[in-house]
Structure formats: structure tokens, C-alpha cells
Amino acid sequence: MTTPTVTLRHVHTTLALHQLSPAPAGAAARRPLLLLHGLGEQTPAQPLELTATWPGEVWGLDFTGHGQSSVPRGGGYTAETLMADVDVALSYLIPAGDDHRVCVVGRGLGGYVALLISGARPELVSGVVILDGPGLAGGGPAPHSTSVTRTRLSASDSGPATSTPDPYALLELSRDVRPGDYAVTYARQAVEFSGLDHPITVAARSRPPWLEEVVDTPGVVEGTLEAALRAYSS
Amino acid sequence: MTPSTATDTHRYRPARARLRDEPGGSTYPGARRPDRFRTVDSDGLALAVWEWGEPDAPPLMLAHGGFDFAGTYDRFAPLLVDAGWRVVSWDQRGHGDSEHADLYSWEADRRDAMAVLDSISQDPIPLVGHSKGGALLLALADAVPHRVSHLVNLDGLPSSRSWPDVPEHNRTQMRRSELAEWLDHRRAAATKVRRPGTAAELAERRGRMNPRLDPAWLEYLVGIGAYEQPDGWRWKIDASMRMGGFGPWRPQWSMDLLPSMGMPVLCVLGLDIELMGWGTLPEDVLAKLPPTGTFVPLEGVGHFVHIEQPDLVAGHVLEFLS
Numbered sequence: 227m228t229t230p231t232v233t234l235r236h237v238h239t240t241l242a243l244h245q246l247s248p249a250p251a252g253a254a255a256r257r258p259l260l261l262l263h264g265l266g267e268q269t270p271a272q273p274l275e276l277t278a279t280w281p282g283e284v285w286g287l288d289f290t291g292h293g294q295s296s297v298p299r300g301g302g303y304t305a306e307t308l309m310a311d312v313d314v315a316l317s318y319l320i321p322a323g324d325d326h327r328v329c330v331v332g333r334g335l336g337g338y339v340a341l342l343i344s345g346a347r348p349e350l351v352s353g354v355v356i357l358d359g360p361g362l363a364g365g366g367p368a369p370h371s372t373s374v375t376r377t378r379l380s381a382s383d384s385g386p387a388t389s390t391p392d393p394y395a396l397l398e399l400s401r402d403v404r405p406g407d408y409a410v411t412y413a414r415q416a417v418e419f420s421g422l423d424h425p426i427t428v429a430a431r432s433r434p435p436w437l438e439e440v441v442d443t444p445g446v447v448e449g450t451l452e453a454a455l456r457a458y459s460s
Numbered sequence: 461m462t463p464s465t466a467t468d469t470h471r472y473r474p475a476r477a478r479l480r481d482e483p484g485g486s487t488y489p490g491a492r493r494p495d496r497f498r499t500v501d502s503d504g505l506a507l508a509v510w511e512w513g514e515p516d517a518p519p520l521m522l523a524h525g526g527f528d529f530a531g532t533y534d535r536f537a538p539l540l541v542d543a544g545w546r547v548v549s550w551d552q553r554g555h556g557d558s559e560h561a562d563l564y565s566w567e568a569d570r571r572d573a574m575a576v577l578d579s580i581s582q583d584p585i586p587l588v589g590h591s592k593g594g595a596l597l598l599a600l601a602d603a604v605p606h607r608v609s610h611l612v613n614l615d616g617l618p619s620s621r622s623w624p625d626v627p628e629h630n631r632t633q634m635r636r637s638e639l640a641e642w643l644d645h646r647r648a649a650a651t652k653v654r655r656p657g658t659a660a661e662l663a664e665r666r667g668r669m670n671p672r673l674d675p676a677w678l679e680y681l682v683g684i685g686a687y688e689q690p691d692g693w694r695w696k697i698d699a700s701m702r703m704g705g706f707g708p709w710r711p712q713w714s715m716d717l718l719p720s721m722g723m724p725v726l727c728v729l730g731l732d733i734e735l736m737g738w739g740t741l742p743e744d745v746l747a748k749l750p751p752t753g754t755f756v757p758l759e760g761v762g763h764f765v766h767i768e769q770p771d772l773v774a775g776h777v778l779e780f781l782s
Contacts, residue, residue: 235650237700238562290563299504300553301571302563306707310646317647346639369713372602374574376503394503398567408708411634419636 231294236314242294243315246273246284256326257282257459258319262312262336265361265399266391268293276451277331281459287315289336291392301377301394305364305402308335309342316343316350327352329458331451334359335399337430338409341440344426345412348419353458355427355451356437363434365401406439417445427454474687474696476508476557477531486683488676490770491534492541493684500550502575508557509550509576513541519580520781522549523573525591525616527669527697529556531684535677536766539774545781550576552593554698556685564701566596566709573600577607584723586610586781590766591738595714602717612726612777615763617718617748618711621739634706642705649700656692659683672734672762711738718748725753726780728773730761737763754780 234241246269249256259280263269269286277284288295289308312330319328329352332340337356344354377393416425426446430437440446449457478485480493494510501507510530520540522533530549537547551558553572561568573596577585586609589597594616601608657665663678670678686693718725727745730737742757749755756776758765766773 237646237649238560296562298562299559300502300561300563300568302553302561302565302568304563304565304707306705307563307565307646310643313643314647346636346643348636369709369716372570372599372717374570374600374603376571376574398565403708405708405710415636415639 232318234314234318236290236311239290239298239311240296241290241311241314242269242288243318244269244286244288244294246270246286247278249283250281253282256324258326258328259284259455260312260315260319260328260330261286262330262332262340263287263289263292264334264336264359266292266396267333267360268390274331274451277455280329280455285315285319287312288390289339289395291395292390295390297388297390297392298394301392301398303395303398303402305335305339305342305399305404308339308399309346312339312343313347316347320350329353329355329455331355331357331455332359333357335361335364337362338364338404338436341409341416341426342412344420345415348416348421348425351416351420351425353422353425353427353454354416355454355458356430356440357451358430358432361399362430362432362437364399364404364436366403367405367435369403370401404434404436406436409436409440410443413440413443413446417443424457427451427457429454473557473559477684486680488535488680490538491680492538493534494530494537494549498579500575500579502553502572505553505561505572506559507550507553507572507576509548509579511546511548512537513546515546517541517544517546518585519546519548520586520588521577521580521597522547523587523589523593523597524549524552524555525593527555527701527703528591528593529685529696531556532681532767534680534684536770536774539770540778543774543778548576548580554701556696560698560700564698566599569596570599570603573597574604577604582607584609586612588612588614588777589616590614591616591763598714598717598721601721601723605722608723610724610726610781611721612728612780614728614765614773615730615737615740617727617729617740617745618714618738619740619744620710620712621741621744638704638706642702645702646700652699654694654697654699656689656694659686659693662686662693662695670764672732673764673767677767715740715744715748718745718753719750721750721752723752724780725750726756726777727753728756728758728765728776730758730763730765730768732760732762734762
């Protein structure tokens with residue numbers, strides 16, 4: 227099965243947004259589900275088995291420097307720019323004038339980014355599920371000793387990375403600082419402005435410090451992906 | 461997996477600013493354009509590197525602040541050159557005549573700085589930075605202390621009082637509206653171009669953020685940091701860059717690197733608080749000054765210490781380096 231892929235522009239980056247499955251026949255209203263992969267991964271060719279019962283279309287976004295999205299020259303990744311990647315996907319999935327919302331499921335790094343977008347765009351996101359996956363912890367809650375690493379160290383290495391995942395994505399997004407109170411700021415905004423009682427479900431079993439604090443935030447619940455999708459689809 | 465290819469339409473690059481011996485351009489009393497220009501490849505991104513002084517003189521590296529460019533040192537750098545130094549500076553990614561990058565971050569700027577440093581010398585040399593450039597070099601000195609003989613910080617020590625002038629690095633109040641406005645900007649920025657105007661209008665706009673600086677100086681900078689098209693002048697800086705921003709980093713974490721510095725450190729602080737400044741007070745610096753540190757507070761001087769008082773500040777720097 228080939229999946230339709232939409233190419234989107236995010237400032238200087240080209241993003242690949244893949245439709246993994248269409249809306250089931252007879253679906254009453256648009257209810258897209260957006261999958262976010264983990265660090266170093268890409269959108270899977272098939273939707274997760276558990277999302278097969280989702281009552282709407284299922285999409286997956288390749289982050290900047292991953293999958294079929296473009297590779298920036300000289301790195302510069304932050305979780306915040308990946309959040310803006312997701313916002314560009316939301317602008318496509320929710321055309322101007324439409325009022326449906328998108329459920330976001332993220333693995334690892336994608337789970338952290340899903341949390342950020344749920345707090346920054348609470349009116350566009352209806353439910354977030356954070357799953358285990360690569361890049362969940364990031365660099366921890368406080369700065370580490372400074373390091374400067376250039377992936378191309380000799381003149382004989384010609385040109386920047388042209389294949390994905392970009393080594394700078396792996397380098398920078400595995401050690402970005404993620405203080406618990408910063409993550410909680412987003413969780414609080416999702417709880418306050420989403421209109422949902424439980425806008426964030428934590429299904430991850432790994433609990434890096436930022437996620438420990440998010441789990442303790444009133445309105446955030448722990449549960450399985452299956453139960454969360456049932457709740458967010460009703 | 462082979463990625464798709466991004467179009468390069470946003471990478472239109474106007475002609476670079478002139479060198480000292482090239483014709484044209486604006487003038488300002490005491491200002492001198494660099495003697496040499498070259499580019500440094502920072503993992504595929506071309507950085508514009510500018511040099512003043514004799515090629516075989518001992519080198520030092522200068523880093524500019526956010527939304528500035530190396531040419532903002534045209535008044536200050538010659539004072540160091542006349543004392544026998546070779547002064548090397550660069551336009552940070554997206555600024556001045558350097559290429560516009562796909563992404564911007566504190567870590568990428570630090571890596572770019574390392575690429576420029578690698579192109580100057582493998583031996584330890586003095587690093588001098590203003591504002592964001594000062595904080596950037598503080599982090600670089602923390603990472604590679606063996607490459608830094610002296611560290612000079614010109615009003616570039618962020619404290620918990622700091623006001624955000626560094627995109628995506630400092631925290632705002634994290635209001636819902638601030639997050640949404642930043643995302644709205646990202647949605648629109650792909651096709652954004654800077655607003656054209658006359659050279660005087662560009663200087664006037666810059667003056668709103670630099671109210672203490674001489675309007676003639678600001679107009680001089682237009683001839684370096686902006687380019688002219690039929691509909692007017694535009695600043696060269698990437699239109700996707702934006703003042704302020706947010707992220708997990710706390711400004712005081714940069715200052716927290718200061719006590720660990722083992723090389724001689726000179727911290728110059730302008731005591732007049734202003735819009736583009738960081739609001740840092742003497743007690744914030746003194747609490748973190750290392751045993752090798754010298755603190756110079758300047759009464760009646762704002763954030764741009766080296767532009768308001770070039771001779772005074774150059775005097776302090778040269779005495780410190782001697």
C-alpha cells in the first residue's frame with residue numbers, strides 16, 4: 227500500500243506529512259489522529275495496530291531532519307522548532323474555517339513535542355498520548371558541562387548530511403535541557419485551555435524527570451494508548 | 461531514506477559589504493571597514509568572516525550581539541588593531557553577510573563560533589564578545605578552555621533579571637498568547653521578507669531599539685548590514701528571525717559558567733539599563749566573578765558599551781590584554 231504524502235513548508239524546511247489511513251466510510255465528522263515518531267525514527271509505513279479503531283483519518287509527520295523531510299545545513303535543532311513543525315501540520319489538517327481538532331500521539335521525543343503543542347495550541351489539539359520511544363529523556367532537567375561537537379571534523383568529509391536522520395538531530399535533541407517546571411507550564415496550559423478534563427495521557431513506562439513532574443500535574447492521567455484513544459475519540 | 465530537497469529561493473544573497481580598500485559605502489568618524497574577507501564553512505553553511513589589521517599580527521576573536529553583525533565593530537576594532545592586534549570577527553548565521561540557516565539555536569551558534577576559531581588559530585587566543593556574543597563566548601570558553609587565553613565580556617552576562625533579546629533561548633512569561641504568536645510567526649515566516657525603506661528609515665527603525673546611539677552611526681550601519689533594491693533598502697538579517705522567544709534555558713545558567721573560568725576574565729557592564737540590555741546589576745556579576753576576574757562597571761553608559769565609549773572600553777581591554 228502506498229500512502230499519500232503531503233509536502234509542507236516550515237520556514238526553510240520541507241516537511242513530509244504521510245496519510246497512513248483514510249477516514250472510515252461513513253465517518254460523521256473529521257477527526258484526524260497525528261502520530262509523531264521518536265528521535266532518529268520516521269513515520270511508520272503502517273499505522274500502529276492500536277490506532278486501527280480510530281474513527282478518523284490517521285497521519286504521521288516526519289520531523290525536520292527525519293524520514294522524507296529535508297535536512298537543514300549545520301543543525302540548530304530545538305524541541306520548540308519541532309513543535310512548530312507540528313503546528314504547520316495542524317494548519318494543513320485543520321483548514322481555515324474548520325473547527326475540528328486533532329489528537330496527537332507521540333513516541334519518545336515525539337511525546338515531549340506532543341506535550342508542547344498541546345499547551346501552545348490547546349484550541350487545536352484534543353488529546354495527547356505520550357508513549358515510550360527514543361529521545362524521551364532529552365538532556366535532563368539542568369544544564370550539563372558545555373561541549374562543542376562538529377559532526378564534520380575533517381576537510382575530507384565533503385558537504386553536509388544529505389540522508390536522514392540528520393546526525394545533528396540525534397546530537398542536539400538527545401541532550402536538550404528539559405526542566406520539569408518548563409514541561410509543566412505546557413501541561414497546565416493544556417489543562418486550562420483545552421476544555422478537556424484529561425487532555426494529556428501518559429502511557430510511557432519510562433519516566434524521565436520532566437515526565438515525572440508532568441504526571442503529577444492535576445488533569446494529567448496515566449493509562450494505556452488503547453484507553454486514551456477510546457476516551458479521545460468519544 | 462532520501463529526504464526531499466528544500467528550494468533555495470529564500471537564500472538570495474545580496475553583494476557583501478565593502479572592504480576598507482573598496483570604493484563606495486557610507487563613512488563615520490573613526491570607523492574603518494575590515495581589511496580582508498573570507499568565508500568559513502560550518503557544516504555546509506557559509507559564514508562571513510572579517511579581519512582588520514596585519515595578517516601576521518597576534519589574533520583575537522570578536523563576537524557581535526543578537527541582530528547585529530561584525531560591521532558594528534567598525535569603530536571599536538580599529539582601536540585594537542592600532543595597538544598591534546589582528547582582529548577577526550564573523551557574521552553569525554542569518555546575520556550580516558553570512559548565509560541564512562534553516563534552523564537557529566544557541567548550540568548551533570556555538571558550533572559556528574568554534575568553526576571560526578578553528579580557522580584562526582589552534583593556540584589559545586583572546587575572545588571578546590558583546591551581549592549575546594559575550595554569553596556565547598562564555599559557553600565556548602567553558603567547552604574549550606585550552607583555546608582561550610583571555611575572555612572579555614562586554615555587557616553580555618545574562619542574569620535572572622535578563623530581558624529576552626535572544627530568539628528561542630530566553631524565557632518569556634510563557635503566556636498562552638506568546639506561544640501562539642510565535643507559532644503564528646513560524647506559519648507565516650516562509651514567505652516573509654523584510655520591509656523596505658529609505659536608508660534613513662532603516663536607521664530610524666533601528667534607533668527605536670538603540671535610542672542611545674548616534675543616528676549618523678545607525679545610518680552608517682545601513683550601508684553595511686542592509687542592501688538596496690529598486691523598492692528600497694532592507695536589512696540583510698533573515699526575516700524568519702524574531703526578537704524575544706522562549707525555551708527551557710534560563711538566562712542565569714549562562715552566568716553560572718562564569719565562576720569556573722580559569723583564564724583571565726574582564727567583565728565590562730554598562731550601568732544605564734536600556735531596552736536591548738539585559739538588566740544585569742553589579743551585584744549579579746560580583747557574586748559570580750572568578751578569582752581571575754576583573755569587573756569594570758561604567759557609569760552613564762548603556763548596553764552598547766563599545767559603541768558609546770569606544771576609546772574608554774578599548775583602553776580597558778588593551779590594558780587587560782597587555
